Amino acid sequence: MTTATRAPALFTRDPGATLSPNHYTEVPYEEKLRLWEQVKADSRFPDYMYGCYECGICVAACPSARFYDFSPRKIAQAAGREDVELIYEQMNDDVWNCSQCFSCDRCPRQNSPGGLITILREVAVANGLASSKKALEGYTRIVYKIMTTGTQVSPDMLQPDAFPDWGPDVRTVSENLDTWRRAMPPETHHTTSASWIVSKKTLTELYLIWHYSGVMDMIAQVDEGLHMIIMDVMEESLEEAGYEI
Amino acid sequence: MGLIPLQAIRRKPVPDPADAPTEDIRELLFELEDAGELIVQRVPEPYIEVMTKYGRTKKIPVEQTWHHKSCGQCGHIPGYSTSIFWLNRKLGLDYFDPTDQTSCTAWNYYASATSNAAAQAGVAVRNFAAALETGYFPMIHCATSYGHYKEVRHELVHHADLRAQVRDIMGKLGKPLVLPEEIVHYSEWVHAMRDRFVEKQVYDFSNLTVTVHPACHYYKLIKEDAIYDPDIYGGERTATVSAMVMALGATVADYSTFFDCCGFGFRHILVERDFTRSFATQRKIEVMKEEANPDVTITHDTGCVTTLDKSQFSPEAHNRKVGIPVMSDAQFAALAMGAHPYRVCQLHWHSTDNRPLLEKMGIDWKAAWEEFSEDLARIERGEIEYLTWEEAGV
Amino acid sequence: MSSEGVGHREPARCDRVLVIGAGPGGLEAARLAAALGSEVLVVEKQSVLGGTPIAESYAALTHGFRSAEEAMGEMMAAAVDQTGVIIQASTEVTAVSGSAGNFSVTLSSGETVEAGAIIIATGFQHFDPGRETQQYGYYEFADVITLVDAEKMLKAHNFVTPSTGEPPKRVAFIQCVGSRDRQIGNEYCSKVCCGISSKQAIEIRQQVPDARVFVFYIDMRMYGYWENEIYWPAQEEHKVNFVKGIVTEILAKGGRLVIRGEDTTMGRPMEVPMDVVVLAVGMEPSQGTRRMAEILGVATNKYGFIERAPESLDTVATSVPGIFVCGAASGPADLDDTISSAGAAAAKAVALVRRAGVPA
Numbered sequence: 001m002t003t004a005t006r007a008p009a010l011f012t013r014d015p016g017a018t019l020s021p022n023h024y025t026e027v028p029y030e031e032k033l034r035l036w037e038q039v040k041a042d043s044r045f046p047d048y049m050y051g052c053y054e055c056g057i058c059v060a061a062c063p064s065a066r067f068y069d070f071s072p073r074k075i076a077q078a079a080g081r082e083d084v085e086l087i088y089e090q091m092n093d094d095v096w097n098c099s100q101c102f103s104c105d106r107c108p109r110q111n112s113p114g115g116l117i118t119i120l121r122e123v124a125v126a127n128g129l130a131s132s133k134k135a136l137e138g139y140t141r142i143v144y145k146i147m148t149t150g151t152q153v154s155p156d157m158l159q160p161d162a163f164p165d166w167g168p169d170v171r172t173v174s175e176n177l178d179t180w181r182r183a184m185p186p187e188t189h190h191t192t193s194a195s196w197i198v199s200k201k202t203l204t205e206l207y208l209i210w211h212y213s214g215v216m217d218m219i220a221q222v223d224e225g226l227h228m229i230i231m232d233v234m235e236e237s238l239e240e241a242g243y244e245i
Numbered sequence: 246m247g248l249i250p251l252q253a254i255r256r257k258p259v260p261d262p263a264d265a266p267t268e269d270i271r272e273l274l275f276e277l278e279d280a281g282e283l284i285v286q287r288v289p290e291p292y293i294e295v296m297t298k299y300g301r302t303k304k305i306p307v308e309q310t311w312h313h314k315s316c317g318q319c320g321h322i323p324g325y326s327t328s329i330f331w332l333n334r335k336l337g338l339d340y341f342d343p344t345d346q347t348s349c350t351a352w353n354y355y356a357s358a359t360s361n362a363a364a365q366a367g368v369a370v371r372n373f374a375a376a377l378e379t380g381y382f383p384m385i386h387c388a389t390s391y392g393h394y395k396e397v398r399h400e401l402v403h404h405a406d407l408r409a410q411v412r413d414i415m416g417k418l419g420k421p422l423v424l425p426e427e428i429v430h431y432s433e434w435v436h437a438m439r440d441r442f443v444e445k446q447v448y449d450f451s452n453l454t455v456t457v458h459p460a461c462h463y464y465k466l467i468k469e470d471a472i473y474d475p476d477i478y479g480g481e482r483t484a485t486v487s488a489m490v491m492a493l494g495a496t497v498a499d500y501s502t503f504f505d506c507c508g509f510g511f512r513h514i515l516v517e518r519d520f521t522r523s524f525a526t527q528r529k530i531e532v533m534k535e536e537a538n539p540d541v542t543i544t545h546d547t548g549c550v551t552t553l554d555k556s557q558f559s560p561e562a563h564n565r566k567v568g569i570p571v572m573s574d575a576q577f578a579a580l581a582m583g584a585h586p587y588r589v590c591q592l593h594w595h596s597t598d599n600r601p602l603l604e605k606m607g608i609d610w611k612a613a614w615e616e617f618s619e620d621l622a623r624i625e626r627g628e629i630e631y632l633t634w635e636e637a638g639v
Numbered sequence: 640m641s642s643e644g645v646g647h648r649e650p651a652r653c654d655r656v657l658v659i660g661a662g663p664g665g666l667e668a669a670r671l672a673a674a675l676g677s678e679v680l681v682v683e684k685q686s687v688l689g690g691t692p693i694a695e696s697y698a699a700l701t702h703g704f705r706s707a708e709e710a711m712g713e714m715m716a717a718a719v720d721q722t723g724v725i726i727q728a729s730t731e732v733t734a735v736s737g738s739a740g741n742f743s744v745t746l747s748s749g750e751t752v753e754a755g756a757i758i759i760a761t762g763f764q765h766f767d768p769g770r771e772t773q774q775y776g777y778y779e780f781a782d783v784i785t786l787v788d789a790e791k792m793l794k795a796h797n798f799v800t801p802s803t804g805e806p807p808k809r810v811a812f813i814q815c816v817g818s819r820d821r822q823i824g825n826e827y828c829s830k831v832c833c834g835i836s837s838k839q840a841i842e843i844r845q846q847v848p849d850a851r852v853f854v855f856y857i858d859m860r861m862y863g864y865w866e867n868e869i870y871w872p873a874q875e876e877h878k879v880n881f882v883k884g885i886v887t888e889i890l891a892k893g894g895r896l897v898i899r900g901e902d903t904t905m906g907r908p909m910e911v912p913m914d915v916v917v918l919a920v921g922m923e924p925s926q927g928t929r930r931m932a933e934i935l936g937v938a939t940n941k942y943g944f945i946e947r948a949p950e951s952l953d954t955v956a957t958s959v960p961g962i963f964v965c966g967a968a969s970g971p972a973d974l975d976d977t978i979s980s981a982g983a984a985a986a987k988a989v990a991l992v993r994r995a996g997v998p999a
Binding site: 059062071073107110 | 901
């Protein structure tokens, strides 16, 4: 993909030396470096990044590499070389192609390019990068669902407009949803707004986990409106349960 | 044919656990428990021992299991979870289906990255603490939850900071920090129990050809903790699912993209669907059809069943060579034992046509659908509120 | 240990060197020690001498493509014919006591012998590809073979696709199988596999001229003269294709094998059919090396090889004075390493037993 405009350098802390064609020239180097330092500071980073000898096993096993112009090997190489410019570019353009299957965990050096990408994405989201907001554009109702009910792909999400390419069966399901959901023995399944009936106490505990682990700050970066409605739901429930946050 | 002096039968030697190249995380768990850092919930007896990749043994509880449900399963393919419960009930086993359970919330992690290590670990151990409170041992329904929890276990064991942070959060919930002795996937239970299913099998599956799709998150994450057997694939591929299918008498047919991901992609199946659709069709279904022409493909993860089943409509409209019914190992085993295809296996939620398969199995789906339609009618008339386990035969 | 001091006499040192293992290392060590004037006893576990090159039917050596059997035959003859060398085949060491200058060794034959110094020459075994992290299917597909299986066919001048018995059209080598891998635990490089694979690639091209041969590698480690004697001719004369990018999966498709890797030049995943895939399996300590380390009480490193302290320039010392090691028992070694270290071990062993005052 990249044609180097400068000779590749080993010590890419030098802002003038990178393999990246440097599309994000408007973003200062210090800012890119700051984000990279956040990635490295994550507790999972040492488990995901050792060294890379460019064997290509990760690319060979990667489904996204077959479909997109995407290479987990380049992710690992950029991280290993600490090529901050290239990493910033990948954080914006490449990380959302990964299908998080972890086939790349076959790496003989024990790197996890998929794991690195998980951290890169989280840093992008937590810092409100426009590319992350764009990637999550169609996703806000899903975040809402999982964070407020503790489940996702609930029965009521089986709507034809959500899954147009799944065929007419989706319409059939959505039209018969209530009856069909009653026509199954497990008691916990007798609901349509969540995947199973989740107790109130459980949800209270879940909200406390979101609150104390700092996830709500990340949501605020993704979408203000989303943050607001989730906070409303959480606050109401926590108040009822006697918590003040 | 001039054969050369290679071993006529190449049999993989049984791996010696003493040579295992990785740590045994369970030992580290017990050390942390001794140091007062967390509580380890023990696998209840009776349990069955199975072998994992490097020859270590893993304990699989027979019963007294706390069912950690999968949101995608219960939401979109409820026959999957219903079948898991039905299998337990058919064998008269004691289990618990909690409402005090959240999903693993991997949708918030792998898909959208709107979470972090502490939140994910918090969700996991909250569920484990809830299980401990009931005295039932967690059994994980989704392969992603299972793989993710194995990762969480690794992170908590190796990072004291994270552990302290999560213990603190649990403290605010009034819960201790709990991890189970083993993280058990339900398909490992199905594998361990397969001989008991065979005892109760009522349909002959010997005329069925099956392709198996092993879930990435089952065997690629924390690789040492997955079931392997020298007698199955020479110990080179996970034995889970394949061993059970073979035990039921069906033929497992190989195909050249066995290790490929199904293309679920998490985010992709919702908002970048061309990737999922293309991948599932071109790398899995078409290859299976071309090389093995199976009657059904069996897998053991929510995402895989959903992806492979739902992705076939669109390509069919484009005259691609697809059309393989998809279901889980649990539904397959349940059908073999006489479970109702609609009351239990809930096959009407599946997209790809499975009626020819049912016919080949010798199951009268027309009669079954009539019965079930009557159930639906009774519900609509308000005569019954819900279908019961009694009506499902257990 | 000084022989000076009032009224202090050192016990006489036994003038015998015990060599454990009769492979190339053991044979050379024995021959030289005896040539230097010591008595030498060689014990060999197998009924046949010559070590791994003979037991695994090596075809040609990288040394000018010379017949391994012939070369080993010469080494065996040189050792057997050397005055002072006694070789006991089908014999193992079962117990050892004493210290440098005076070891007492019990053999599986029941006898106990004295030795002043011991040389461990118990070598290596090949990595079992069933333990590989990648999905190579060695125990599933007859046409996935190892370097060892290939040597046997090449020696018999019958290199065929095992499942059909026909000469193959496409052969692939996969390098670094069982080596350089943190997940397997063998983090080291096994040193010889690149050279051996390239040698075999040339031999296949010679024996099966219609076959296309590929080598998939991370790096080609062609030290010293291997570069110009083997690597360049392989590419230039014999048209072996070297592709940078390791194969991760082998499955079956349409009656042939299909391999998946990344062609890193192209930067995309690639998938190609092959008739035969040869796994370049690396070295691990042999069962003999492990057992002798335990019985003799010498330190091993984390991979199970006899430990040579990394900072030491002494290539044959072990953690026990008077016990020396040569060849692949202490880590991956090629034939030149083995023969050279055997000589060093022999010289040091003889110096120990023959010259009073030489520190143990």
